[in-house]
Amino acid sequence: MTVxxxxxxxxxxxxxxxxxxxxxxxxxALIYLILSLLAVAVMFFMLGAPFxxxxxxxxxxxxxxxLFVFVIMMLNLGDAGEEQERGWLDARLWIVPxxxxxxxxVEMLLVFGESGVxxxxxxxxxxxxxxxLYGPYVLAVExxxxxxxxxxxxxxxxxxxxxxxPGDI
Amino acid sequence: xxxxxxxxxxxxxxxxxVGGAAVLTWFERRLLGIWQDRYGxxxxxxxxxxxxxxxxxxxxxxDDWVPPFADRFVFILAPTVxxxxxxxxxxxxxxxxxxxxxxxxxxxxxxxxxxxLAVYSxxxxxxxxxxxxxxxxxxxxxxxxxxxxxxxxxxxxGVVMLAGSFxxxxxxxxxxxxxxxxxxxxxxVTFTIAGIAESHRLPFDLxxxxxxxxAGFHTEYGGMKFAMFMLGEYVGLILICCMxxxxxxxxxxxxxxxxxxxxxxxxxxxxxxxxxxxxxxxxPRYDQLMGLGWKYMLPLTLINLLFTGAFLLVMES
Numbered sequence: 001m002t003v004x005x006x007x008x009x010x011x012x013x014x015x016x017x018x019x020x021x022x023x024x025x026x027x028x029a030l031i032y033l034i035l036s037l038l039a040v041a042v043m044f045f046m047l048g049a050p051f052x053x054x055x056x057x058x059x060x061x062x063x064x065x066x067l068f069v070f071v072i073m074m075l076n077l078g079d080a081g082e083e084q085e086r087g088w089l090d091a092r093l094w095i096v097p098x099x100x101x102x103x104x105x106v107e108m109l110l111v112f113g114e115s116g117v118x119x120x121x122x123x124x125x126x127x128x129x130x131x132x133l134y135g136p137y138v139l140a141v142e143x144x145x146x147x148x149x150x151x152x153x154x155x156x157x158x159x160x161x162x163x164x165x166p167g168d169i
Numbered sequence: 170x171x172x173x174x175x176x177x178x179x180x181x182x183x184x185x186x187v188g189g190a191a192v193l194t195w196f197e198r199r200l201l202g203i204w205q206d207r208y209g210x211x212x213x214x215x216x217x218x219x220x221x222x223x224x225x226x227x228x229x230x231x232d233d234w235v236p237p238f239a240d241r242f243v244f245i246l247a248p249t250v251x252x253x254x255x256x257x258x259x260x261x262x263x264x265x266x267x268x269x270x271x272x273x274x275x276x277x278x279x280x281x282x283x284x285x286l287a288v289y290s291x292x293x294x295x296x297x298x299x300x301x302x303x304x305x306x307x308x309x310x311x312x313x314x315x316x317x318x319x320x321x322x323x324x325x326x327g328v329v330m331l332a333g334s335f336x337x338x339x340x341x342x343x344x345x346x347x348x349x350x351x352x353x354x355x356x357x358v359t360f361t362i363a364g365i366a367e368s369h370r371l372p373f374d375l376x377x378x379x380x381x382x383x384a385g386f387h388t389e390y391g392g393m394k395f396a397m398f399m400l401g402e403y404v405g406l407i408l409i410c411c412m413x414x415x416x417x418x419x420x421x422x423x424x425x426x427x428x429x430x431x432x433x434x435x436x437x438x439x440x441x442x443x444x445x446x447x448x449x450x451x452x453p454r455y456d457q458l459m460g461l462g463w464k465y466m467l468p469l470t471l472i473n474l475l476f477t478g479a480f481l482l483v484m485e486s
Contacts, residue, residue: 027243027296034289044245053280058322062285069292069479070311073304125274 008047013039024085026072030065038062048123179270182259189278190403195221197444204448231392236298239389243297248394251290251401258283258408263338265421265428276337277329280412281322284367290401291369297387300398306385309455313366313373316462321363323470327356327477328416341420350417352480353474357417359466364409364460367401371447410439 016036023029037060044053075081133141195210195218202209213219234243261276263269265340273279288311294308329335331352340349350357366373382388387398414420414435421428423435452459 025240027240027293029245031243031293050273050275051278054275054282057282057283058278062282062288063318066285066288066292066311066315069289069296070308070315073292073296073308075309122273126278127333 002046006043009039009042009046012036013043014082024082026081026085028068030068030072033068034061034065037065051129052124175270178223178268178289179260182264182270183256186256186259186404186407188398189407190400191221191225192218193403193406193440194224194399197447200441200444201448204445225396227325228392228396233392233394236300238299240297240299241295244389245394247290247297248390248397248401250293252288252397252404254283254286254290255401255404259411260475261337262408262411262415263341264421264432268421268429269338272336272338275335277325277335277340277416280337280408281318281325284321284405285314285318287292287367287401287405288318290398291386294390294398298386298389300389302382302388303386306382306388310369310441311388313369313458313462316459317363317366317466320359320462320467320470321367321472323467324356324359324363325416327353327473330474330477330481337415341415341422344419346415346418353417353473353477355469357413359470359473360413360416362461362466363385365443365446366415368409370402370406370443372450374452406420406440406443407436410436410443413439473484 013036016032016039020029020032020036023032037056039058041053041061044050044056198220199209199211199217202211209217210220211217213223235244258280260270261273261279263272284325291310291314292307295303295305298304328340328349330347332340334340334343387395390398411432414432418435418439421432423431425435
């Protein structure tokens, strides 16, 4: 039963991603992308990683994609943007990326065919994630926090320049 | 609980949430009336309770109109999102020692995830309406909700540290001796403010500020679709009050009365408090709202986290 549900969710995620790629309307594409992220979250949950699933919803679907929608609203492209997008979505453009992805897909199927896809059946609790994050992976956490800090300072600096020169706005 | 009874219980909660939200529309107006020294809707039936039915009839019989210039698919999708995610949020709430749809070990994160998905409703509604007022309302709400989400999550981490779990059941059980509203007072204050901002209720209803944006994101909405937005808002209010009860006021715990009664009493008192806030506090300006969030609330939650962490370390050693 769980296996069946898993493949159903996986198929949903793939389908939503494909639709997201081929939409000319940016808002519609984003909605499908959000759907794809939610499907991935459900897959994480089924694979025994509820914490990763929650973070996928919270961070990707709930925060990052909101900012994407925010940008689309700011630009407010309308019908002109849709027309332009339609011109860019040429069928010939898909050939090379499609071939490259097929190679990856075949490789993945071969690897999975050798080792067999198994989940350990063990559900990883939030506590275990925390312990391993601040144990063996503490360096990665620190590096990521430094990167975020740099981004924050950078964003603050960019916004600040406008305030210092009131004539700019 | 068996699978069947869990399903029935889930349906019961959904029914109770919708019914509660409907009655709340009338109750809030009466209560606001009392606090503002006027009557409120008092004509239909005893105390005006049938006003709920009248409002429902009115909304159901209105023409369900989609403006020709709107993006039809997104326009219809937007109001359903908020109702669905708010209803899903109830799945992890423990109403009593045995009364819970599912006890996830990431229960708190599930709630936060659902409330962060609720942003889309307002955002997409504003975007799909193809209307300047709606767009501005949607933009504001995106900025407001993303900023307030940041410390909504952080304000709850103190509770998680004290209880040592994300499971809401464990959090309630950990409050056996002392409710977390005392050791986590800063957390409670910041969570309350973030909760109002997340459900965009009156002091913080800038996304639909009628004095400048007509009705904000739902300017173009009418009939049942408008009712869905309102339903989502009131269900969200009940959900936030349930979360506050669970996280800070000991959930179902209390002497003498059965657990579920205690739970309902606490939620009811909190809802009255939220209505009082609406009656008593004027709406801030938009820049004041954002300033409050980033300059005061975020540092407060960080200080709270720092002290809670230090306290726990001292207690352990």
